[in-house]
Amino acid sequence: MSEQREFLAQWSVSQGNLRRFLEDLALRPLDDDAQRTAGRAAAAAAVEETFGINLDDFTLGVDSVGGAFATAGRGKITLPDPEIPQDAEAAAFFDVDNTLIQGSSLILLAKGLFRRHFITLSELAPALWKQIRYRVSGSENAADIAEGREQALAVVKGKSVAELKAACKEIVDQQMLRKSYQDTVELAAMHIAAGQQVWLVSATPVQIGQALAEQLGFTGALGTVAEEEDGKFTGRLVGDILHGPGKQHAVAALAALQQLDLSKCTAYSDSINDLPMLEMVGVPVAINPDRKLRRHAKAQGWAIRDFRSVRRVVRAGAAPVAVGVAGAWWWLRRKRR
Structure with a gap:
């Protein structure tokens, strides 16, 4: 499974330059169509097995994440605390x-x-x-x-x-x-x-x-x-x-x-x-x-x-409060008349 995660990480980073990824990391150069087909099939199988989604949806996610990283200016907005041991997989x-x-x-x-x-x-x-x-x-x-x-x-x-x-x-x-x-x-x-x-x-x-x-x-x-x-x-x-x-x-x-x-x-x-x-x-x-x-x-x-305890109390008491306010308003209005 760790090898599969590494494969997907490499594919995600080089998504958009699939030919270079395949030539450098996956298999020897063939013709362009064969490389694209083989690489897409391998990535699709890994994505389906690992995440249960299809490759097109995964690619949309890669685009969204890449856009978020680019907007932030770096891969992580807050760098890890060197004093805290990191669980890199969680x-x-x-x-x-x-x-x-x-x-x-x-x-x-x-x-x-x-x-x-x-x-x-x-x-x-x-x-x-x-x-x-x-x-x-x-x-x-x-x-x-x-x-x-x-x-x-x-x-x-x-x-x-x-x-x-x-x-x-x-x-x-x-x-x-x-x-x-x-x-x-x-x-x-x-x-x-x-x-x-x-x-x-x-x-x-x-x-x-x-x-x-x-x-x-x-x-x-x-x-x-x-x-x-x-x-x-x-x-x-x-x-x-x-x-x-x-x-x-x-x-x-x-x-x-x-x-x-x-x-x-x-x-x-x-x-x-x-x-x-x-x-x-x-x-x-x-x-x-x-x-x-x-x-x-x-x-x-x-x-x-x-964590909405106050909200629950307000909701529970909303009806009695509303009745009380309405009753007070009616009594005051009658008294003025």
Whole structure:
């Protein structure tokens, strides 16, 4: 298995230059078509056996991870602590929204960009409406996610990459960190203390994930990567949006590049949409789970952690409080009459 992980790591690094990889590492030069066919078949078999996904999905993950690394400027955002023994084959993967921070990182980003005049109210309104629908329904909508992706790409097209990165750092410092679940941060700290890598994996723009990871001392972040050209956003994606299966593809690619043993890894999420990522690791954990994920986690015997104790109390007392307020209002109004 270690040889297979090394093979996939080499293939992932040299993806896009398959001929050189095959000539240098796999087999003697044949004609171009034969080399491409043989190399793709070997990589496809290794990917299928190791991760249970097809090569095209794995390649999307490689593109997403490579784009995230390029955006960060280096393979790891936080260098390992030399005082902590490293378990090079283990890592923990954390979702962001409602797992690490309360609410939607995308909404916080949109509000922050609006205040900084990076986007307009007409560009912000659709995202706010989708968040309201999510709050009411309690579940993510695939159509909303796809539409939101197109809207987000249209919003940033032609805008400055440097300005967005600077804004993301400020928004994380001033708004997001105070919304983080301290219990989740402590869980991540336990993994770091054990010498494991800690990665954020989120559909949110990669710049937000990287700013969060840097502030919290995590290894790095994978997120949705918007293509850049000459310091501006092109309006296209690198790889795929990191949602649902997209997270699975990116984690598989990261595992190949970092030569991680997924059976030693842990993943944390609140959403049933992240089931592909949760099921590919040795230790899946549901944090603040939605109804469907809670049901699935209980059936599978997974650990469940709910850090929304205040929220539960508020929900439990919401109806009596509402009745009391309504009664007081009615009594005061009658008395005035």
